[in-house]
Amino acid sequence: MMMAKKWAKFLRDFENFKAACVPWENKIKAIESQFGSSVASYFLFLRWMYGVNMVLFILTFSLIMLPEYLWGLPYGSLPRKTVPRAEEASAANFGVLYDFNGLAQYSVLFYGYYDNKRTIGWMNFRLPLSYFLVGIMCIGYSFLVVLKAMTKNIGDDGGGDDNTFNFSWKVFTSWDYLIGNPETADNKFNSITMNFKEAITEEKAAQVEENVHLIRFLRFLANFFVFLTLGGSGYLIFWAVKRSQEFAQQDPDTLGWWEKNEMNMVMSLLGMFCPTLFDLFAELEDYHPLIALKWLLGRIFALLLGNLYVFILALMDEINNKIEEEKLVKANITLWEANMIKAYNASFSENSTGPPFFVHPADVPRGPCWETMVGQEFVRLTVSDVLTTYVTILIGDFLRACFVRFCNYCWCWDLEYGYPSYTEFDISGNVLALIFNQGMIWMGSFFAPSLPGINILRLHTSMYFQCWAVMCCNVPEARVFKASRSNNFYLGMLLLILFLSTMPVLYMIVSLPPSFDCGPFSGKNRMFEVIGETLEHDFPSWMAKILRQLSNPGLVIAVILVMVLAIYYLNATAKGQKAANLDLKKKMKMLQLLVASNKYPESPEKVHFALLFKSNAICERPENKHCGTAIFLFYP
Amino acid sequence: GQQANSLHTRAAGSVSGLHIFHKEGDHEDLAPQLVPLDYTTCPDVKVPYELIGSMPELKDNPFRQRIAQVFSEDGDGHMTLDNFLDMFSVMSEMAPRDLKAYYAFKIYDFNNDDYICAWDLEQTVTKLTRGELSAEEVSLVCEKVLDEADGDHDGRLSLEDFQNMILRAPDFLSTFHIRI
Numbered sequence: 001m002m003m004a005k006k007w008a009k010f011l012r013d014f015e016n017f018k019a020a021c022v023p024w025e026n027k028i029k030a031i032e033s034q035f036g037s038s039v040a041s042y043f044l045f046l047r048w049m050y051g052v053n054m055v056l057f058i059l060t061f062s063l064i065m066l067p068e069y070l071w072g073l074p075y076g077s078l079p080r081k082t083v084p085r086a087e088e089a090s091a092a093n094f095g096v097l098y099d100f101n102g103l104a105q106y107s108v109l110f111y112g113y114y115d116n117k118r119t120i121g122w123m124n125f126r127l128p129l130s131y132f133l134v135g136i137m138c139i140g141y142s143f144l145v146v147l148k149a150m151t152k153n154i155g156d157d158g159g160g161d162d163n164t165f166n167f168s169w170k171v172f173t174s175w176d177y178l179i180g181n182p183e184t185a186d187n188k189f190n191s192i193t194m195n196f197k198e199a200i201t202e203e204k205a206a207q208v209e210e211n212v213h214l215i216r217f218l219r220f221l222a223n224f225f226v227f228l229t230l231g232g233s234g235y236l237i238f239w240a241v242k243r244s245q246e247f248a249q250q251d252p253d254t255l256g257w258w259e260k261n262e263m264n265m266v267m268s269l270l271g272m273f274c275p276t277l278f279d280l281f282a283e284l285e286d287y288h289p290l291i292a293l294k295w296l297l298g299r300i301f302a303l304l305l306g307n308l309y310v311f312i313l314a315l316m317d318e319i320n321n322k323i324e325e326e327k328l329v330k331a332n333i334t335l336w337e338a339n340m341i342k343a344y345n346a347s348f349s350e351n352s353t354g355p356p357f358f359v360h361p362a363d364v365p366r367g368p369c370w371e372t373m374v375g376q377e378f379v380r381l382t383v384s385d386v387l388t389t390y391v392t393i394l395i396g397d398f399l400r401a402c403f404v405r406f407c408n409y410c411w412c413w414d415l416e417y418g419y420p421s422y423t424e425f426d427i428s429g430n431v432l433a434l435i436f437n438q439g440m441i442w443m444g445s446f447f448a449p450s451l452p453g454i455n456i457l458r459l460h461t462s463m464y465f466q467c468w469a470v471m472c473c474n475v476p477e478a479r480v481f482k483a484s485r486s487n488n489f490y491l492g493m494l495l496l497i498l499f500l501s502t503m504p505v506l507y508m509i510v511s512l513p514p515s516f517d518c519g520p521f522s523g524k525n526r527m528f529e530v531i532g533e534t535l536e537h538d539f540p541s542w543m544a545k546i547l548r549q550l551s552n553p554g555l556v557i558a559v560i561l562v563m564v565l566a567i568y569y570l571n572a573t574a575k576g577q578k579a580a581n582l583d584l585k586k587k588m589k590m591l592q593l594l595v596a597s598n599k600y601p602e603s604p605e606k607v608h609f610a611l612l613f614k615s616n617a618i619c620e621r622p623e624n625k626h627c628g629t630a631i632f633l634f635y636p
Numbered sequence: 637g638q639q640a641n642s643l644h645t646r647a648a649g650s651v652s653g654l655h656i657f658h659k660e661g662d663h664e665d666l667a668p669q670l671v672p673l674d675y676t677t678c679p680d681v682k683v684p685y686e687l688i689g690s691m692p693e694l695k696d697n698p699f700r701q702r703i704a705q706v707f708s709e710d711g712d713g714h715m716t717l718d719n720f721l722d723m724f725s726v727m728s729e730m731a732p733r734d735l736k737a738y739y740a741f742k743i744y745d746f747n748n749d750d751y752i753c754a755w756d757l758e759q760t761v762t763k764l765t766r767g768e769l770s771a772e773e774v775s776l777v778c779e780k781v782l783d784e785a786d787g788d789h790d791g792r793l794s795l796e797d798f799q800n801m802i803l804r805a806p807d808f809l810s811t812f813h814i815r816i
Binding site: 165 | 692693695696697698699727740744757760761764765766768769773776777780781784785798801802804805807808810811812813814815
């Protein structure tokens with residue numbers, strides 16, 4: 001008995017401990033009570049992303065970076081692990097390190113450092129296999145976790161329409177019970193009153209005839225401007241990437257700060273200013289605010305997606321150039337080696353003995369390692385994105401708030417109520433930025449295993465920094481229009497971005513040849529050949545034979561057919577269960593009516609119990625249609 | 637778990653203070669009513685509405701009086717520990733939608749007649765806007781609500797009408813929620 005009690009107590013304490021371990025709960029509660037649930041939903045999303053990134057970081061750190069660091073050959077032992085002689089002088093400069101060149105490039109942070117030996121260390125850790133599998137596992141895990149979150153929320157989607165219960169919802173769901181702060185409560189009362197007044201005016205004005213043709217023309221014009229903006233931004237990015245390639249050919253010392261960071265700055269600035277332009281164009285359209293918000297989100301999404309893909313196209317261009325260059329370097333190396341050996345043998349014949357042939361790794365000519373280049377581009381993009389965000393918050397939110405607060409005393413008009421006043425927290429903009437940053441992480445982490453780690457740092461500091469900025473400089477939104485019923489709208493976008501960002505990576509893995517002198521797959525024809533090699537060497541031969549049979553096209557087609565059938569079957573089952581669910585709900589409502597008319601004390605448990613009784617087949621028969629009343633006779 | 641215990645001790649502490657006050661004011665020989673630390677015998681200790689209404693989670697809520705009345709034992713706003721825990725468990729994140737909808741209906745039913753009639757709606761709207769809407773605007777809003785949600789056309793919202801309407805609302809779960 002004592003043991004059972006102690007065990008129960010231990011379980012309860014453990015549950016309490018688990019609840020206490022959830023990070024940042026107090027911060028989020030404070031934000032919720034001051035800003036309401038929609039702003040807090042951004043921070044909840046941020047915390048969830050932090051959890052996902054933590055898992056990715058643990059995978060890449062413990063299975064890729066740590067083994068190479070502990071058991072791989074140290075820095076300086078191989079050409080791929082050493083800074084070339086030409087760059088040695090500047091390898092440790094801050095400017096070079098900030099660009100992730102020099103010592104940072106030739107470290108576990110990037111793809112190029114890893115050796116292609118099949119096993120390393122005393123445990124015979126298979127590093128190339130682990131590198132490949134961890135990359136695939138990260139993608140698989142991300143898909144799983146996003147899908148799981150979406151299916152959890154699917155019940156929340158009421159699946160209704162926006163306008164049937166407009167006023168009812170305003171009356172019964174506009175007060176946010178989380179509010180615990182008198183200033184916020186005041187704001188909420190004011191916004192509710194304004195909301196009602198607007199709805200009443202809209203209701204009265206609904207009968208007024210609008211000039212359909214003018215509105216259609218204005219909307220067409222607005223969309224035209226939007227297309228122009230999207231096209232313009234795509235072209236700008238392409239031009240910036242081409243220019244950055246030219247700069248890469250030049251001597252780094254002749255370039256100023258802007259030239260070196262031009263491309264990243266252009267992308268970040270476009271992401272900052274184009275949404276404001278879209279907002280401006282939306283003035284022409286005159287939509288209901290909820291619809292206008294959806295259009296805006298759609299356009300920002302298209303902008304960011306377009307930018308990302310133009311960036312990738314430019315990158316692919318660059319990769320192809322590097323692969324061409326590599327062929328030249330390969331040819332040159334054989335020549336260079338032949339010359340060196342000839343020179344060495346010549347010097348050898350003068351003396352009778354000599355040291356064995358040795359070239360210092362720093363002197364060996366290098367191929368252009370395109371994978372490291374890709375990894376570097378993504379890391380630089382992430383870092384510059386972070387800096388732009390923080391600088392924007394500091395200037396746009398903090399300095400503006402300081403200006404409004406302190407200059408209000410000596411200014412002609414009221415700064416706090418008129419222009420510029422304090423900034424509102426832009427939920428959708430921030431969520432979209434978070435989603436697209438995550439897309440870049442997914443794209444780049446195969447080529448730069450350090451990217452999840454960098455992202456963890458970024459999310460951690462973002463949480464504290466943005467929490468502080470929100471509480472200190474922002475005011476709650478005057479009119480709250482949520483883009484999503486549940487969080488499924490944003491999770492859906494995240495899923496789409498995940499799919500779109502893993503496609504280029506998978507394409508690169510499957511169709512591009514790895515560099516010949518850097519990375520864990522060097523010397524192979526394609527990166528996925530590491531799997532075939534592992535099967536040959538590490539598995540017994542009968543298993544290899546079986547697996548080879550399994551990749552028989554006939555079998556693969558059969559498996560695909562079975563999967564399609566399974567999907568169809570599950571879909572049909574789901575539809576059937578939805579219909580049964582609706583049927584049960586209807587029965588519940590009928591029972592409740594019965595309960596109300598029979599004047600029984602209504603309580604949910606009794607209604608549920610009666611429902612179980614009624615679904616008994618006896619009540620289904622037509623002669624028993626008074627079954628409902630009969631049930632209540634069983635109740636005391 | 638721990639949160640509920642701290643609420644319990646907070647409530648217990650304030651009740652013992654109140655009992656001591658009574659004892660001094662009445663000049664009677666009251667046996668010192670110590671607040672029982674052991675609740676297994678279900679003693680009859682009630683926290684008065686004034687204390688509940690001044691809790692930080694509720695003090696800015698225009699419906700706090702109705703919330704206390706709905707969850708209290710006798711409908712007068714004074715709550716026992718069980719009522720208190722019931723209230724927070726229904727308002728928490730984990731409570732199912734149907735349960736929340738049921739209690740929301742009771743909260744907005746000001747005259748406790750198991751229907752939300754036009755008078756109840758007027759009370760709700762007035763509390764929500766702190767009396768800033770004119771009488772004409774309030775009655776327009778109430779008319780629109782009855783138009784939209786009254787399924788059986790009896791001029792008032794039954795529990796079924798209310799649940800039918802509220803369970804489709806996208807914001808209901810996130811706004812009808814108090815976090816401890």
